[in-house]
Amino acid sequence: MRSAIGLKWYTFRDMGINMWWRYVVAIAAITLVAWWNPVISEAQFTHTQLTTTIGDGSASPSISADGTRIAFRSSRDLVQNSNLDGNWEIFLWTAGSGFTQITDTTGDSTYSYPSISADGTRIAFLSTRNLTGSNSDGNNEIFLWTSGSGFIQVTNTTGGQNFAPSINADGTRIAFGSDRNLVTGGNLDGNPEIFLWTAGSVFTQLTATNGASTHYNPSISADGTRIAFYSTHDLTGGNPGGNSEIFLWTNGFGLAQVTTTTGGGSDSPSISADGTKIAFVSTSNLTGSNSDGNSEIFLWTSGSGFTQVTTTTGGYNWDPSISADGTRIAFRSNRNLTGSNPDSNSEIFLWTSVFGFIQLTATTGGDSFDPSLNADGTRIAFVSTSNLTGGNSDGNHEIILASSPSVELEAVGSGPGPALTNPVTVTYTVQGCSDKEIFLVVNAPAMGMPWSYLGALGWVPLPADLSVVTPYLSSGQADGVYSLYSDTAPVGTYELYLGCDFVVDGHLNIDTSAGLNLNGVYDYLSVTVQ
Incomplete structure (x- = not known):
């Protein structure tokens, strides 16, 4: 305001x-x-439990640039008497006004992968429901919800899968995966490929492969001209062994292979606003400090290469989410990175390029996971079964917001x-x-x-x-x-x-x-x- x-x-x-x-x-x-x-420090972050439910719960938060809006999916009745059947629906939380139920359906439906625009007025997601009258076969389709105007069915296919949408800042571009032939003749073999939808235009197929290859987890830059993803295919001639590698597509330039390894693998990319930095998970020894092949968080910077963010033995470091400028990364880990996790519980951490690690949760029971970081890295939405605020004694899956002051x-x-x-x-x-x-x-x-x-x-x-x-x-x-x-x-x-x-x-x-x-x-x- x-x-x-x-x-x-x-x-x-x-x-x-x-x-x-x-x-x-x-x-x-x-x-x-x-x-x-x-x-x-951890003490400078406050936790707010946004959902308080019984049974099943809420998942997959995606936070807006300023951290005042969070899209997620839930099977609970968060808006009074709007989801009494316990169906999985898409919800939007807005600071100061609470919950809005975006979808309202019946039956055994699937909603997943919500991805929110920078201002929080658009949400891309996956659904098997007939939200616009064009999905009577209940296929997995990509939809776009816009505040004030409703739904657009982005894909319209029969059989197969459309998955993992990632929306750009203004909501006019969506990167996603699909095994359908969305560009005429471009995917007749039904292989999973990466596509880009642009409002008012047609689909762009970014990968074109055959055989048992995998392309997943696209992450799109703010302007939609750069998309990071991982693939097991030899897209550029640098991956003949079919290892899981990070790739970057740039509008006008095509594909570039970011990681090149012969052992281990890399996945779960999260791209910065300008597309010059990518946080990801890897078990490869990219910097010489991961000879044990542990699951670590890495940061790639255009022009300078790799930074190994975590260096641990055993356990895991997963789910990276990067800030707009690439100087902060939220992630999930069960390692004792700050001295406050000796019991190896699943906790949320924030890494900053200046000060290193901040442990945002410190619990002895339950799990915290799936962080989504806002643009300046001062607000993190995540899922937790821990009783962080005293409102989750039943250990349900709840949406939590960790926030730090900012100017x-x-x-x-x-x-x-x-x-x-x-x-x-x-x-x-x-x-x-x-x-x-x-x-x-x-x-x-x-x-x-x-x-x-x-x-x-x-x-x-x-x-x-x-x-x-x-x-x-x-x-x-x-x-x-x-x-x-x-x-x-x-x-x-x-x-x-x-x-x-x-x-x-x-x-x-x-x-x-x-x-x-x-x-x-x-x-x-x-x-x-x-």
Whole structure:
């Protein structure tokens, strides 16, 4: 929700400072830009049990970019008296308003693989029901639900299988697997292949193989031009042994083999928004650190290769879900990665490129699995049979949301980038910081203001001792998107740091033992106005 903040910072105009920094708070010493990073721990994530049911349960969550909407399937009556027959249906949870039952059918139906668009208004899924009047034979078909307009049957086939849809950010493209002949003459042998559906167009068949090959788990980039998947076929000439390998299809360039191994296998890819990073599971020794062939999480980055995220002995690391920028990966593991899982229970972990592992669940019974990570990596939806919040004593399969506070700065100009053309609009988003301290530091040479933080008496030059930096707060900061500036700004480069300090004590908390890290979360924005 976009709104105007209640803090009295409009007085910046009286200080002779352009309203560029209106409606903000204060953050920390930025003369050392490289070291200021967020410290995140399990305690900084809160768990919310979204479903509370008896019997069967809920599964397969898929979370929107901002983490406020989650699509999933359930056999429970979550919307009063709408699913009394206990059929598996597709549901949508929305923060602040609760559940919406997307499908409402009877009989022995199948619903699976829900995949949600970035804004949460579109959901692709698999169903055997006749939702549009074109599936009277009850075949496995791909459907698309759009808020306000209903269902579209994407595939219309007889026999065989259509499976594993993955939807792009705006919901206009869906990657999926199928053994049907969707492109005339392209799959007469009924082999499982990877396809791409584009709204207003026809199907594109990305793989064309024969024999006992397998293509599964497509994961699509934000714009729909890159699709990662795993295959046992020799698609590019680099897999004559038929090993399970990760491949990447790029619009206009075709197929590229990401992994090339002779032992073990790789699967379960999850692709970043721009398609340049892929998280996946592998038992292969891709970096020289997996000689025992354990199931590990890896990260592939275009241009630089592989990073082995987990290094464990025995057990498993599964179900990776990557953030939009590829710097965070949520996954399931029964290994003791942080020292808090000595009983080898199935727990949810979050890996960050800066701080390593965060264990989001710590239980002695039940399982937590199938994580879905939102765009900035601050919200994770997953399934759990553990009693994480006191609301699941019967050990049912429930949908859980783990969330961490977050802040985000955004600037938009009237002209093309990378430099912005006036007028310029700057907004910031706050989530989960209403009971915490928010800070702002800016560097605005074009306005005659070098590195400064916002204090109670206005802008103050950054001191050498960062612990004396104090926030200027007149009220809590509710979740929302706030206007910071919308006007003409002097030509120049501006830098902003907005942070949420988790320790509420009247000053900025820097953990020097961890290398001068903020005890909280922050966002950095550099804006060049031309």
